[in-house]
Each structure stands twice: as C-alpha cells, then as structure tokens.
Amino acid sequence: MDNLADLLHGFSIAVTMPHLALMAVGVLLGILVGVLPGLGAPNGVSLLLPLTFGMQPVSAIILLSSMYWGALFGGSVTSILFNIPGEPSSVATTFDGYPMARDGRPTTALATAFGSAAFGALIGVILITFLASWVAQVALAFGPPEYFAVYFLAFASFVGMGGAAPIKTVVALAIGFAIAAIGIDTVSGSVRLTMGVDELVKGVSFVVAVMGLFGIGELLVAVEEEFHARAVSSKIDWREVFRAVGRLPRHGVALLRSAAIGCWMGITPGGPTAASFMSYGIARRFSRRGRLFGTGEIEGIISPETADHAAGTSALLPMLSLGIPGSATAAVMMGGLMIWGLNPGPMLFVDQKDFVWGLIASMYVGNIVAVALVLLTVPVFAALMRIPFVVIAPLIVIICVVGAYSVSNSYLDVVMMLGFGVVGYLFKKLFYPLAPLVLAIVIGDKAEDAFRQSMLLSKGSLGIFFANKLVTCLIVGGIALLLLPLVLQLARLWRKPASPAIDTPAQEKVII
Amino acid sequence: MGRTSTFLLSAAMLAGTMPASAAWQPQKPIEFVATAGPGGGTDNLARAVQNIITKHKLTEQPIIVVNKGGGSGAEGYVYAKASAGDPYKVIFGTSNAWQQPLVSKVAFNYTDLTPVAAMAQDEFLLWVKQDSPYKSAGDYLKAAASGEFKMGGAQSKDTDEVLTRMIEKAGKVKLTYIPFKSGAETAVQLAGGHLDSHVNNPSESLGQWRGGTQRPLCVFSPKRLPQGPKVTASEGWSDVPTCVEQGLDIKQYEQPRTVWLPGKVTPEQAAFYVDLMKKVQATPEWKDYIEKTSQVDTFLTGAEFDKFIKEDLEHVRQVAGEQGWLVK
Numbered sequence: 001m002d003n004l005a006d007l008l009h010g011f012s013i014a015v016t017m018p019h020l021a022l023m024a025v026g027v028l029l030g031i032l033v034g035v036l037p038g039l040g041a042p043n044g045v046s047l048l049l050p051l052t053f054g055m056q057p058v059s060a061i062i063l064l065s066s067m068y069w070g071a072l073f074g075g076s077v078t079s080i081l082f083n084i085p086g087e088p089s090s091v092a093t094t095f096d097g098y099p100m101a102r103d104g105r106p107t108t109a110l111a112t113a114f115g116s117a118a119f120g121a122l123i124g125v126i127l128i129t130f131l132a133s134w135v136a137q138v139a140l141a142f143g144p145p146e147y148f149a150v151y152f153l154a155f156a157s158f159v160g161m162g163g164a165a166p167i168k169t170v171v172a173l174a175i176g177f178a179i180a181a182i183g184i185d186t187v188s189g190s191v192r193l194t195m196g197v198d199e200l201v202k203g204v205s206f207v208v209a210v211m212g213l214f215g216i217g218e219l220l221v222a223v224e225e226e227f228h229a230r231a232v233s234s235k236i237d238w239r240e241v242f243r244a245v246g247r248l249p250r251h252g253v254a255l256l257r258s259a260a261i262g263c264w265m266g267i268t269p270g271g272p273t274a275a276s277f278m279s280y281g282i283a284r285r286f287s288r289r290g291r292l293f294g295t296g297e298i299e300g301i302i303s304p305e306t307a308d309h310a311a312g313t314s315a316l317l318p319m320l321s322l323g324i325p326g327s328a329t330a331a332v333m334m335g336g337l338m339i340w341g342l343n344p345g346p347m348l349f350v351d352q353k354d355f356v357w358g359l360i361a362s363m364y365v366g367n368i369v370a371v372a373l374v375l376l377t378v379p380v381f382a383a384l385m386r387i388p389f390v391v392i393a394p395l396i397v398i399i400c401v402v403g404a405y406s407v408s409n410s411y412l413d414v415v416m417m418l419g420f421g422v423v424g425y426l427f428k429k430l431f432y433p434l435a436p437l438v439l440a441i442v443i444g445d446k447a448e449d450a451f452r453q454s455m456l457l458s459k460g461s462l463g464i465f466f467a468n469k470l471v472t473c474l475i476v477g478g479i480a481l482l483l484l485p486l487v488l489q490l491a492r493l494w495r496k497p498a499s500p501a502i503d504t505p506a507q508e509k510v511i512i
Numbered sequence: 513m514g515r516t517s518t519f520l521l522s523a524a525m526l527a528g529t530m531p532a533s534a535a536w537q538p539q540k541p542i543e544f545v546a547t548a549g550p551g552g553g554t555d556n557l558a559r560a561v562q563n564i565i566t567k568h569k570l571t572e573q574p575i576i577v578v579n580k581g582g583g584s585g586a587e588g589y590v591y592a593k594a595s596a597g598d599p600y601k602v603i604f605g606t607s608n609a610w611q612q613p614l615v616s617k618v619a620f621n622y623t624d625l626t627p628v629a630a631m632a633q634d635e636f637l638l639w640v641k642q643d644s645p646y647k648s649a650g651d652y653l654k655a656a657a658s659g660e661f662k663m664g665g666a667q668s669k670d671t672d673e674v675l676t677r678m679i680e681k682a683g684k685v686k687l688t689y690i691p692f693k694s695g696a697e698t699a700v701q702l703a704g705g706h707l708d709s710h711v712n713n714p715s716e717s718l719g720q721w722r723g724g725t726q727r728p729l730c731v732f733s734p735k736r737l738p739q740g741p742k743v744t745a746s747e748g749w750s751d752v753p754t755c756v757e758q759g760l761d762i763k764q765y766e767q768p769r770t771v772w773l774p775g776k777v778t779p780e781q782a783a784f785y786v787d788l789m790k791k792v793q794a795t796p797e798w799k800d801y802i803e804k805t806s807q808v809d810t811f812l813t814g815a816e817f818d819k820f821i822k823e824d825l826e827h828v829r830q831v832a833g834e835q836g837w838l839v840k
Contacts, residue, residue, distance in 0.1 A: 046550040046559075046579070053563050143706030144690070184583040184616065187691050189668030189837075191583070191617050198590050198619035202582020322700050332550040334696070338715065339556060341804050345719020408580055408587070449693070456690050457662060457706070 007129055010357030013058060014365050022059060023066040023362065027370045030070020031377070034087060035078055036403065041071035041087060041329040043406075049336050057340040058358040064336060065316070065362065068329050069121065069370040072272075072312050076113045076305060077381050081106060082396055084215035084403075088206050089272035089308045091438050092280040094214055096293060096300025103296050106382040107237060111244035111375065112298060113305045116255060118371040119248070120306035123259040124266065124313025125363040132321060132349065135267050139318050142268055144453035145464045149474030150265070151447035154274045156478040157281035158436050166485075168432045176440020179204050180448070187452045197412070204416065205407045209441050212417040213434055215400045217424020219393055241378050251302050254283055258303045262310025267318060270443075272311040277439050279307030285484070313363065320348055320356060535787075536780040538573045540600060547588030547605040549581035552694065553634065553715065553805070557769050558604040560801045561631075564792050571788065584608065584667050586618040593624040595774040599781035602628070603772040608670060610825050615669040615837040622821065624775045628785045630768040630812040630820060631793065632802060634713040635737060636675055637728040637752065638760070641702055649730045649758035652709070656685040661708040663687040664698040669837050672698075675711050675732065675765050677831050682761045702726050713767065714749060714806035730755040732765040740803065749806060768812070768820065786813050 013019070033044030045064050052060035075087030080097035093113060100109040127135065142150075159169055182193045183203030194200035248255065258279040265275035283303035284293040293300045312329075319330040322345065337344050342352055349356050384392075404417035427434055458464035466472045544562055548554035555577075562575045580588035585608050592603045603625065610622040638649060646652040655661070663679075665672025668691040676689045690707065692698045695716035701707050703725035710717075711732075720726045721743055730753050731737055737749040755762055771789060773782055792798055793811055802809045812820055832838050 042550055046555075046577075049559060140700070140704035143701060143704060184586060185668070186693055187668055189584070189616055189670065189673075189691070191586075199587070201590060201618055202580070202587035322703070335550060335552070335556050335559075338805065339560065339801075343719035343722065345723045345725075347719060347722040351722075408582070409578060453690050453692070456688060459688075 003130055003132070006353065006357045007361060009353075010359075010361030011365075013354060013358035014062065014361040019059065019062050019362065020365070020369070022063045023366045023369045024373070026063045026066025027070035027073075027366065027373050030067035030072075030370075031074035031077075031374060032070075033067070034071035034074020034076075036399070041068050041075075042332050044071055045329055045332045045336075049332065049339075052336060053339060057337075057342055057352075058355050060336065060340060061333065061355070061359050062362045062366065064333055065359065066366045066370070068312070068333075069363075069366050070373075071329075072121075072309055073114060073117060073370055073374045076117065077110065078399075080109045080113060080301075081381060081384055082215065082392070082399075083218045084396065084399065085210050088210065088442060089276050089312065090304075091210055091214070091273070092276040092304035092435070093301060093308070095280060095304075095435065096295070096297050098218075099294065100296035100301065101385060105296070106385045107240045107378055108244045109296075109301060110378045110381060111241045112248065112301050114371055114374045114378070115245040115248050116258075116302040116306040117309040118367060119255055120259050120262050120309035120311075121313045121363075121367045123306075124263055124310040125360065125367065127263050127314055128317045128360055128363070132317060135314075135317055135321075139267050139322060141470055144450045144457060145467065145471045146474065147268075148447060148450035148454055149465065149471050149478065150268055150270050151274070151443050151450060153474055153478040153481065154265075154270065154278045154281075154443060155439065155447070156481040157278050157285070158439055159482060165431075169436045172427070172432050172434070172437040173440045176437040177444045177448070179209065179441050180444030186445075186449050187456075199410065199412045202408065203445075204441070205413060206442055207407050208404045208413045208417045209420050210438060211400045211403050212420025212422075213424035213427070213438065215396055216418060216421025217428060217434075219396055220421060220425040221428050222389070223393070238379065241375055245375070247298070248302070251299055254287070254299045254302050255306055257286075258283065258306035259310045262307035262312075263314045265307070266311035266314030270311075271315065272308045273442050274439075275311035276304035276308040277435065277442075279303040280435075285481075313367075316359075316363075320344055320359075536599070536778065536784050538571060538600065538784070541574045541576060542571070543601045544575055544577045545588045545591060545601055545603045546577060546579050547581060547585035547603060547608070548579065550579050552581070553713070554585075554604050554606060554769065555579060555581070556805065557632065557801075560797075561604075561789070561792050564795050564797045564801075565788070567797065568791075568795060570791050583618065584612065584670065586612060586616075586620065589620040589625070590618070592772065592774045593620045596624070597776040598774050599777045599784075601774055602785060603774070605770050605772065606671070606767055607770065607824055607828075609770060609772065610821055611670065611674075611828050614825075614829060614832050615839060617839050626773040626775055626777050626782050627817050627821070628771040628773055628782060628813065629789050630770050630810060630817055631789060632769045632805075633808040633810050634715070634767040634769065635806075635808060636671075636711050636713060636732045636765050636767065637717075638679070638709060638730050638732070638755065639699075639702060639712055639717055639726050639728050640709050641705060641726050642724050644708070646729065648753070649755055649760040652729055653683040653685055653760060656683065656687065656708075661685070661687050662690060662706075664690050664692055664701050664707040664710040666693065666695045666698060667691055669832070669835075671765075671767055672711055674828055674831050675762075677835055678762050678765070679711075679760065681834075699726065718743065718806060728752045730758050730760060732762050734764050737806075738808075740806070766808075768810070769807070789813075 044067055075090040076093050079085045079090040079094040080101050083094050083098040085091040085094055097109045097113060182200055184201060185192050191201055261279045262275045280303050283299050284290045287299050289297055315330050319334050334344050400417060401414055404413045407413055454464050465475050544558045546555040546558040558577050562577050565571060565575055580591050585605055588603055589609060595601045612618055613621045640646055663676045673689050676687055680687055695712045698710045699712055699717045699720050702710050703720055717726060732755050736754055739750045740748055742748040
C-alpha cells in the first residue's frame with residue numbers, strides 16, 4: 001500500500017500545531033461565510049486568497065480547504081433554521097430540514113445534518129486516498145454526451161417524483177430552463193432573453209433566485225397565515241445533539257447510497273448541488289416513508305447532506321489530478337495553486353507529494369475539526385429559533401437583501417430577488433413544486449451546453465447518446481427512472497383496478 | 513534666523529504642494545473589477561496586481577478585487593460603462609473589450625472605456641493528444657484535410673474560435689469548432705480523446721503537457737518562446753517550433769491582458785494608473801507572476817495601445833465578416 005505510506009507522511013505534515021490552528025481558523029471563517037447567504041464558499045475563499053500568497057503552498061491549501069469545509073457546514077444552518085440556503089448545494093436540505101426545525105426540533109435537524117455531512121465527507125476523502133489514479137481515469141471518459149447523460153439522470157430522478165402533479169413539475173422545470181438561458185449563450189455566443197435590460201447579460205445568479213424563492217417566498221406565506229406569529233418553543237438539549245448523531249447508523253442504507261451518489265457526482269463533475277438534489281430525489285423515490293418527505297423526515301435531511309459533502313470533497317480530486325474544478329470553490333483554489341507556483345494536473349501527484357498528501361491528510365483532520373466545531377455551535381444556532389417571528393422576519397428580509405446585493409454589488413439583483421420572492425409565494429399557493437425550478441436554474445444551462453456540444457460533435461445525430469457503454473447506461477438509467485412511476489402506477493392499477501385517491505395514469509403520461 | 517525660517521517655510525510649501533499640483537492621488541479605496549470569474553487568467557492578474565501594490569505600498573488606499581465575469585465578461589464592461597467618470601474602478605480584461613461588441617449585442621463598446629495599458633500577452637499554441645500520430649503542424653493539416661477534425665476552445669466567436677477560423681483559411685481545411693466554458697475544460701476534453709485539438713494558452717495546458725496527456729505542435733508567434741525551465745523531461749517552451757516554420761502561415765496571434773478605467777475620467781487620473789501599473793511591472797513579484805503563468809511581459813499604453821486595438825479590431829472584423837458573425 002504505497003498510498004497508505006504517503007498518507008501517513010501527509011499526516012506528519014498536517015498534524016502540527018500551526019496547521020491545526022490554521023484549520024480551526026479556516027473552519028470558523030468558513031462557517032461564518034457559509035451562514036451569511038450571498039457570501040458563500042467561492043467568495044470567501046477568493047477573499048482569503050491574497051493572504052495566502054506569502055505562505056507555504058501546503059499551509060495555504062490547508063487554510064483554504066478548511067474554510068471550504070466550514071462553509072459547507074455553515075450553509076446548512078440557515079437552510080434549516082430560516083429556509084434560506086446559504087450555499088446552492090444546501091437547497092435540498094431546506095425541504096425537510098426547515099419543516100423539522102419549525103416543528104420544534106431544530107437541534108435534531110442541525111445535528112442530523114452535520115453528522116451525515118461528516119459521514120459523506122469522510123467517504124469522499126477515503127475515495128480520494130485509495131482510488132485517486134483510477135478515479136482520474138474515469139473522469140477523463142466524460143465528454144459532452146456523457147455530461148448530458150449525467151444531468152439527464154439528475155432531472156429524471158426528480159420528474160414524476162410524486163408530491164406535486166407531474167405536469168406541474170414539468171412546468172416548473174420549463175420556467176427554470178428559461179431562467180437559466182438568460183445571458184450569454186456559450187455555444188452561439190449571442191445574448192439571450194435579456195429583454196432590453198443591459199445588466200441581465202450576466203445571467204441570473206442562483207443565490208439571488210433561491211433567496212427570493214425560499215427566504216422571501218416563505219416569509220410571505222408565513223405573514224399571510226400568521227402561522228409563525230409565535231416563536232417555536234424548542235428545547236435546547238445538549239444530549240439531543242448526541243442522540244441525533246447516535247441515531248444516524250439506523251439510516252445506514254440512506255447514508256451509503258447518498259455517499260455513493262455524492263462521490264459519483266463530485267468526480268464526474270456534476271458537482272455538489274446536482275448531487276444533493278439527485279440524492280434527495282432518489283431517497284424520496286425509494287424510501288418507505290417517501291410520501292412523508294417534505295414534512296420533516298430524517299432521511300430527507302440525511303440524503304442531501306451526505307451527498308453534498310461527499311461531492312464537495314471528491315470534487316477536489318479532479319481539480320488536483322486533471323486541473324478541472326468540480327465546483328466553483330475548487331475553481332478558485334485552482335487559481336490559487338497556479339499563483340503558488342503549482343500546476344494542477346497529472347504530475348502534481350508525482351512532483352509535489354508533500355503538498356498533495358499533506359492536503360489529503362488535512363481533509364481527514366480538517367473535517368474532524370469542522371464537525372466538532374459545528375456540533376458545539378448547534379445549541380447556539382438552535383436558540384435562534386426562540387426569537388419571536390416579529391423580530392426574525394425583518395432580519396430575514398435584511399439578510400436576503402444584503403445577500404442578494406453582495407453577489408455582485410448590484411441593485412438589479414435585489415429587485416430580482418424580491419421578484420423571485422413573489423414567484424416563490426405564488427408557487428406555494430398554487431401547489432407548484434420549487435425543487436424542479438431550482439434544479440433547472442442550477443444545471444439547466446450546463447445540460448443545454450452539453451446537449452448542443454454533443455450535437456455539434458455528432459452533426460445532429462441523437463445516436464451519440466448510445467455510442468458507447470458508459471453513455472448508454474446513463475441514458476437508459478435516466479429513462480428507467482422517468483418511466484418507473486408510470487410502471488408502478490400501472491402495476492398497482494392492474495392489481496387494484498379502483499383506487500381513485502392516487503394520481504391517474506393519464507396525468508403521469510403527460511411527463512413522458 | 514529669518515532667512516532660515518523663510519527657507520524652511522518655502523521648502524515645506526514646496527514639499528506640500530508639489531504632489532498635489534503634479535498628480536492626482538486616490539482619496540478612497542479602489543475597486544479592481546475582474547471581467548472573469550474567480551480563478552481564471554484575468555482574475556489571477558487582478559489579484560496579482562492587487563497583491564504587489566499592497567506589498568510595496570504603491571498607493572496609500574486599500575484595493576478590493578470584485579468579480580464581474582457574467583456574460584463572458586460583458587457584465588464587468590457594462591458596469592464600467594455605468595460608472596463613467598469614476599476613477600476608483602479599474603477594469604481588468606482581455607481583447608474581448610473590443611471583440612465582443614463586434615459579434616454579440618452587448619450594451620457596451622470599448623470606446624466607452626478609458627484605456628490604461630496592456631500588461632501581458634498570452635500566447636496561443638496548437639495542441640494535440642499525446643498519443644496522436646502527428647509530429648508537426650504539417651502532419652496535422654494533412655490529416656485534417658481528409659477528415660473533419662474537432663477543435664475545442666473557450667467560448668463562442670471569441671479569440672479561440674477566431675484563431676480556429678484563421679487556421680481553416682491558412683491550412684485550407686475544415687474544422688468543427690466545439691465551444692466550452694473555459695480553456696481548462698477544453699484541455700480535459702482533449703485528454704479524454706473527445707476532441708482532436710485545441711489552441712490553449714501555455715498556462716491552461718502546462719500541467720497536461722507535463723503529465724503527458726497532450727503536447728503542443730506549434731506556437732502562433734513570429735519567433736520561438738523565450739528559454740525557460742524545462743516543462744517535460746526533455747522539452748521546454750522554447751523547443752516548440754513556430755507555426756510558420758511548420759507551414760501553417762499565421763505569423764502572430766496573441767491575447768493581451770488589458771487594464772481600463774471607466775469613460776470620462778480626467779487625463780491626470782488615467783496617468784496615475786498608467787504610472788501605478790508601470791511601478792507594478794518593475795517589481796520582482798511581477799516577473800515571478802509572468803514566469804509562473806508562462807506569459808510574455810509587455811507594456812503598451814497611449815498611442816501604442818490604441819494602434820494595437822485598431823489593428824486587432826480590423827483583423828477580427830475581417831474574420832467575423834467572412835463568418836457572418838457581425839451584429840447589425
């Protein structure tokens with residue numbers, strides 16, 4: 001085991017007092033930027049980057065990657081407590097985390113999220129440790145058609161997921177695609193759908209969209225219903241933190257499945273956001289309690305969080321070994337590598353052993369430091385839920401406005417954020433699902449680019465999606481996921497001809 | 513006594529008034545606007561310059577870098593246009609400042625900006641996969657003539673595609689151009705065998721060359737690149753032949769890294785930044801940055817910079833016109 005010896009050497013670099021101190025600082029800063037929406041990990045890391053120019057590369061990357069772990073954890077906090085995702089990848093955590101927190105169990109929700117996140121990160125690091133070279137080869141096999149197939153799989157795991165009527169899911173997806181198309185198109189280079197607003201050439205920022213849809217949208221509903229007028233009387237109990245973490249092994253299947261999805265999406269690189277959505281979608285499909293998802297289910301928190309962190313961690317691998325970043329934050333760090341004089345790419349593992357293995361060892365230690373620190377903060381954050389709604393509501397508006405503005409210092413973003421708030425409210429009132437809309441905004445343009453690049457490669461033939469085993473498997477898997485609800489529905493009808501309570505097959509057909 | 517005090521007084525007055533009357537000095541924090549996302553070449557330049565200025569205290573005011581890379585950089589230029597007359601915003605970009613308005617309906621033109629300088633030139637090379645059979649650009653063109661090759665590049669109708677169309681014309685071949693988001697992404701697609709070639713800058717494919725997944729055939733430069741440290745065991749940048757040497761007649765194609773101010777700033781304000789960038793360029797950290805990113809050190813300002821823009825613009829207009837890309 002060459003890798004093991006290298007890893008031990010790495011530990012000897014990572015576990016030194018200065019490096020442990022850097023990790024703690026990085027994690028705390030990360031939690032801070034993760035909790036503040038609009039700041040986020042990529043911005044936080046780029047703010048810190050100039051400070052690292054004078055450092056040893058290994059110390060610099062330890063600081064930055066620790067900040068990344070902290071931000072990934074911190075991003076879940078506001079998702080669960082206020083329904084405002086601080087990071088794109090923690091949107092899926094709001095679906096069950098927020099209802100659970102409102103239900104008076106914020107401690108359980110936060111501890112579950114952090115515990116499963118740590119598990120996901122650990123699996124991601126183990127994967128990097130032992131399969132680095134193999135994984136790098138797998139990632140190389142991904143050309144445009146394979147990318148499209150992966151995105152298709154992510155969409156397919158969501159459509160017809162149950163809950164909302166499938167036709168409403170499709171409408172939400174379509175609106176999301178239209179929003180994703182705003183701005184400059186990669187393939188043709190032309191400006192699309194800016195409707196005469198010059199500034200829209202930059203496209204619609206994801207953060208702006210989710211803060212409006214979730215934060216403001218939820219607030220409008222709450223104001224109308226007066227449901228939140230009193231504070232949640234949550235018991236803050238230290239033991240509940242440990243109890244929640246202790247309960248995790250009972251959901252072993254969900255943990256492992258989500259970690260696998262996360263690692264896969266991190267490497268390929270579909271990224272943490274797509275991973276968390278896909279994991280949530282699949283958990284909802286396969287869980288026995290799937291129908292209760294969205295009301296505060298434990299597995300509805302475990303699945304996206306585990307996948308998010310597994311993907312976030314394994315996304316660093318393609319960056320190091322191929323020089324292709326699997327996430328926005330990885331892209332910033334790659335810029336850092338170049339400035340420190342290191343060239344990401346296959347030779348990094350040969351030329352810069354100390355750096356690479358020091359970093360990998362720091363991922364183990366850094367994640368332990370991060371999870372210890374965030375678990376300590378759970379009661380503090382959970383206590384926020386005790387604040388009365390009349391106090392917290394204006395605070396949420398302020399956070400959303402400042403967050404939207406800070407994305408690119410633009411008032412237009414604030415206006416758009418408020419507009420999205422109204423859209424979010426209408427969606428809720430009319431029972432349209434928000435998740436497909438968000439998913440389409442995030443990966444819609446990537447899916448479109450991949451599809452059109454494939455069409456350029458094949459000169460317009462769809463045969464390219466069945467050209468090799470890999471892409472065929474992915475596409476067939478996606479189609480199977482799309483058809484599954486229809487098949488199950490038909491099977492049920494076959495056995496029990498009359499069951500009027502369930503969606504009719506006619507409705508199901510619309511999506512396919 | 514009296515004479516001494518008069519002398520001191522006048523000396524003090526001289527010292528006090530000299531800088532104020534001779535040059536404009538910034539009085540509040542300066543914003544560096546990178547017209548690219550975090551991590552790209554333009555962003556790296558902005559941050560390297562920020563770092564050098566702060567380290568050497570070249571100005572008293574703090575500097576903040578912000579990224580406005582949406583719409584292939586258009587976001588940053590539109591922002592600059594809206595900030596006309598504001599000398600506290602410095603825009604870092606490339607040749608897309610004048611190329612983009614030619615080919616897409618963006619709401620700015622380079623004439624809305626005040627040029628400061630072009631600070632570095634990135635070279636372009638023709639890259640193929642390591643195990644491909646082509647030894648030279650000649651072999652490549654011969655093979656490309658019989659089958660339609662797939663050429664990857666960053667963005668559409670931007671520098672990479674312009675160069676691709678120039679290669680088509682000079683080599684009398686037909687290439688299928690596939691646009692990706694960035695040069696790094698394109699490099700990985702070539703390594704995976706999904707493309708036949710690309711025209712990345714040195715820094716975008718350095719790691720891939722060292723790692724033995726792809727190699728350069730030739731450089732689009734009038735002479736070979738300067739001698740530097742070896743990249744692979746046997747070769748360095750100076751060992752790459754020029755494309756003209758190999759029968760691909762494109763003498764020069766470069767990507768300048770450009771610095772701008774918003775429009776309607778005073779000549780004194782522009783002069784301050786020209787001077788500031790000159791000072792940056794004289795530091796050892798700048799040399800280090802240039803070497804690590806494998807760029808060519810240049811400094812074009814004033815009439816020289818204008819001439820460069822006009823020539824490049826004419827050239828791109830010609831290629832864009834032939835391809836039918838020009839927007840009305």
